[in-house]
Amino acid sequence: MKKHNFSAGPSILPQEVFAKAAQGVLDLDGSGLSVLEISHRSKEFVNIHHQAKTLVKEVLNVPDNYHILFLSGGASTQFFMTALNILGDDQKAVYLDTGSWSSKAIKEARRYGQIEVIGSSKDKNYTYIPKDYEIPSDASYLHLTSNNTIFGTQFQEFPDTDIPLVCDMSSDIFSRAVDVTKFGIIYAGAQKNMGPAGTTLVIVRDDLVGQSGRDIPTILDYKTHIDKDSMFNTPPVFPIYVSMLTLKWLKGIGGVSAAAERNQAKAETLYHEIERNSLFEGVVVPEDRSKMNATFVLKDDNHLDAFLGACAEAGIVGVKGHRSVGGFRASMYNAMELDSVTALVQVMQEFEAKQ
């Protein structure tokens, strides 16, 4: 039976990417070698890596004064690595707290410079995006989490400011066009819209590198990876390979603007049903709803297991909500087709009809 994979991450990737990746594991492009056994210095991998970088640049329209790095360690490593690299001891950075991941970024950055939280939606369990805040002009950067996977909120627009944005885009990168010039650093764990778990994309503006003036362990210094083109040490070859395949697929369907249209259609379909269906209600204020992760609950929580059972029968997996929100979360990343969302909507309608 076809599975509809609504997991929050690691998550669905295009079926054609799975097919190509499996072939690469057996024999990479007729080389007689598996992609798992080739040297990261081989011409095959150098080419894969170059393609991945070029595709990121193309689909996000990244200007030439930015570096594109494929690192490891996840967004959780970038939480401190960003501040470590670009925030001096006597400098100030400002943060928006829109959920668990923002809070972790704030906690890790506090080791460096002065960290000020200028806006937070913690008062309402992160069900909205703060809008009423002042951005001090003497801050080195403003950090935000563009999409909050756990709570289901998303910045529909980015703050209008002259200071650079530093942004954790782990769960909505490549889902829409963004103006990269507003950002000092964009970072994203691969395992939502880019590829499988195991690599982290970092896009960093050239002039920020080395700005903290700190002595940094070599592998934590952006400059190391820039100078060595992400090959300072053995990179995560396979996760980068599959990311390249996924980016190629994305370009093939029309890039981020086409992805945004697909994502809009999926989100509208699901949120419409959440509003229409008498059994369910959304968690998040409508204007801040995420197009990637829809959070919703049953008005009567006693039906929870029954609804999850109905989902399982229809091949729908990964819709159980995060423990800090409860209820359900349907993640609809780039690779998800509309028919998976309509399958979920149908289960919701049948479930309502049975009550």
Next chain:
Amino acid sequence: MKKHNFSAGPSILPQEVFAKAAQGVLDLDGSGLSVLEISHRSKEFVNIHHQAKTLVKEVLNVPDNYHILFLSGGASTQFFMTALNILGDDQKAVYLDTGSWSSKAIKEARRYGQIEVIGSSKDKNYTYIPKDYEIPSDASYLHLTSNNTIFGTQFQEFPDTDIPLVCDMSSDIFSRAVDVTKFGIIYAGAQKNMGPAGTTLVIVRDDLVGQSGRDIPTILDYKTHIDKDSMFNTPPVFPIYVSMLTLKWLKGIGGVSAAAERNQAKAETLYHEIERNSLFEGVVVPEDRSKMNATFVLKDDNHLDAFLGACAEAGIVGVKGHRSVGGFRASMYNAMELDSVTALVQVMQEFEAKQ
């Protein structure tokens, strides 16, 4: 044509592992989902992770007072993470310098505590393992690189001392039995004997954790990963999956003692030919030769390209030596079969006959 993959890393893995891994990319154990799209919290991955950990424990006979972690960032991250975690500012650690990777470990550790290099083979371009050194009893640990991938040397026996060893075993872990109780920390990038690039095995003795007393970024603290069973953040799912498959294969062939016998047979076959063949000579002193990476040169360097050409014709790849040694390097990790080594020996013999 069958390829004989002598790459230094990422490197050969068992053919049956490639077949199983490719199947997992298409459909993991009949789940209807790819291993690339499952949640790291799913029962499927929790089981994979548990199996991988259990297999490491079994094949290396790891005592219960050690933690087994699957991290990311490679050995290059462990170069500073070991000292950061276990070496206090007022403490001393001693290091053996046996090549490029040791030197890097020393450089990174110098940020913490007092680092003393008690032995080095740099004077002879790292062609031997230092044996004549004193280990001060007040050192917190002795760091060494068990196998030097670039230069082709290997500790045949580990230093006899009461202080814990901290060891980079990236290129010979699982190739032979080791007495884990002598070690405080063993770390290894996966991409030689354990799996594909993208995860790093760390085995750490419980009492050492937190010993430095430092405030450490959360993701760089061993305690974080111990408390969360390597699931503090999204782990590199696929590299851990393939590592599990490889460890299962290793257990199936008889574990590390069987691997050691295979590796001994391969190394004897190749080193015998290097000595016998009038055109070649070994780089390393015989008693310190690595069973994983054999380094050798042509007495007449003018034949270099011709010999590489003859190798390529026979499907032999990855034998070009590292630039800091020159000549050739044949890496014969666990998964390599003896017939690949005999294929190389045959090319060497035919090449000699033609001169």
